[in-house]
Amino acid sequence: QVHLVESGGAVVQPGRSLRLSCSASGFTFSSYAMHWVRQAPGKGLEWLAVISYESSNKYYADSVKGRFTISRDNSKNTVYLQMNTLRVEDTAVYYCAKEGAPPASYSSGIDYWGQGTLVTVSS
Amino acid sequence: DIQLTQSPSFLSASVGDRVTITCRASQGISSYLAWYQQIPGKAPKLLIYLASTLKSGVPSRFSGSGSGTEFTLTIASLQPEDFATYYCQQLYPYPFTFGPGTKVDI
Numbered sequence: 001q002v003h004l005v006e007s008g009g010a011v012v013q014p015g016r017s018l019r020l021s022c023s024a025s026g027f028t029f030s031s032y033a034m035h036w037v038r039q040a041p042g043k044g045l046e047w048l049a050v051i052s053y054e055s056s057n058k059y060y061a062d063s064v065k066g067r068f069t070i071s072r073d074n075s076k077n078t079v080y081l082q083m084n085t086l087r088v089e090d091t092a093v094y095y096c097a098k099e100g101a102p103p104a105s106y107s108s109g110i111d112y113w114g115q116g117t118l119v120t121v122s123s
Numbered sequence: 124d125i126q127l128t129q130s131p132s133f134l135s136a137s138v139g140d141r142v143t144i145t146c147r148a149s150q151g152i153s154s155y156l157a158w159y160q161q162i163p164g165k166a167p168k169l170l171i172y173l174a175s176t177l178k179s180g181v182p183s184r185f186s187g188s189g190s191g192t193e194f195t196l197t198i199a200s201l202q203p204e205d206f207a208t209y210y211c212q213q214l215y216p217y218p219f220t221f222g223p224g225t226k227v228d229i
Contacts, residue, residue: 106155
């Protein structure tokens with residue numbers, strides 16, 4: 001079955017950087033786009049970024065564009081989120097998630113999610 | 124970017140009730156909309172995609188409809204395990220955005 005495991009969450013000071021990783025298994029990782037979504041404590045879901053199956057296309061939410069970078073290594077079945085210049089408002093649980101649709105198709109939603117990793121930005 | 128609103132933001136219901144949640148988009152998105160359920164402390168779960176397609180394994184009491192700018196999620200007969208927060212998400216174009224959520228409580 002599909003399994004997504006995030007890691008790298010930590011407590012960091014404002015202005016610092018952090019890289020999250022997500023290890024995937026149970027499906028052909030190199031055939032699907034991957035997303036990052038976050039949820040601040042007690043708040044709703046916020047979509048952050050997506051990377052296409054072969055890394056040629058990346059899209060970001062305006063709130064993180066220029067600060068966060070999504071990448072993937074298909075040889076390691078892993079997707080990453082590099083987060084720079086972190087702000088207090090970036091405090092959230094960060095979810096790695098799998099796109100439901102195959103390449104060259106419109107999205108059919110996020111069909112599998114990891115358990116999330118907590119990032120706390122505080123001085 | 125496309126903005127989504129949901130109504131109501133909070134809904135109090137009983138087991139067996141028929142529940143309808145509305146999601147409105149700031150511009151037309153055809154049928155590129157998904158619905159998710161999130162139980163506290165858990166990751167979201169995909170219920171419906173492309174506005175009305177039920178994900179495999181999701182109970183048939185869940186249904187979705189709509190296109191353009193107005194969409195609905197209906198739970199035909201609310202079960203105890205359905206008390207959760209429900210989010211809509213637009214799936215075209217990027218950036219994808221979520222609605223603010225509707226909490227369904229007892």
